[in-house]
Amino acid sequence: MKCLAMESSSMVAAVALMERNRLVGEIRTHYKKTHSERLLPMMDQLLTSCESTLQEVDFFAANIGPGSFTGIRIGTGTVKGLAHALQKPVVAVNSLEALAAQNAHYHGWCIPMIDAQKNLVYTAAYEFQNGEWVTHQPPDVFHLLEWMEILKKMNHSFLFSGDAVEIHGQRIKSYLGQQAVFADPLHNAPSAASVALCAMKKAEKNQFISSAEMRPLYLRTSQAERAWKQKQEEMKGK
DSSP, X not given: OEEEEEEOSSSEEEEEEEETTEEEEEXXXXXXXXXXXXXXXXHHHHHHHTTOOGGXXXXXXXXXXXXXXXXXXXXXXHHHHHHHHHTOOEEEEOHHHHHHHTTTTOSSEEEEEEEOSTTEEEEEEEEEETTEEEEEEEEEEEEHHHHHHHHHTSOOOXXXXXXXXXXXXXXXXXXXXXXXXXXXXXXXXXXXHHHHHHHHHHHHTTOOBOGGGOOOOOSSOOHHHHHHHHHHHHHHXX
């Protein structure tokens, strides 16, 4: 079984090709949000380098978020278009489980955290047990202090990863002390390889969806939507 996965939920733009549990290849950049210009050329380059074709891909996978609203729409839209054109199934992977998958070696709770601005974080809590991920807290958005209070009450050690760690690392350490450890900086952004790995595990459980069913995971409205709603309210008040 061969999977082509795309990552575009952050500054990272990446494409990976995985066959069974072997990463055949990955192309990844972490520079500017030009995903609309990069993803398809990356895909073509990757398939050519790996001597493969789109027709040989069994299913597609994309990071559906949370993260950059624009990036998520580009990645999911690209995968939906390819899957629809080729009549192939898709697998949806959220960015928090993709981050956690990069730290499966950790014996404790993995806490991926993505910056949602204004001291808010997209986060979840996972633990790798007997080859499977156990979800202790499903993806949600919290104020950082609220999330720290929740974790502080638990008698566990936590491995933090994600771009929010780069912003709030000192505060996390001050709140949780020795309960908190931090992933290698290389693991603070999801990769297409981790998206593909998560997708493969879901494919083994037949967790496929159609291209029409794939939806971005938005845990809160985008800035554009909030601005539009505010404008509508102001117009009603006039």
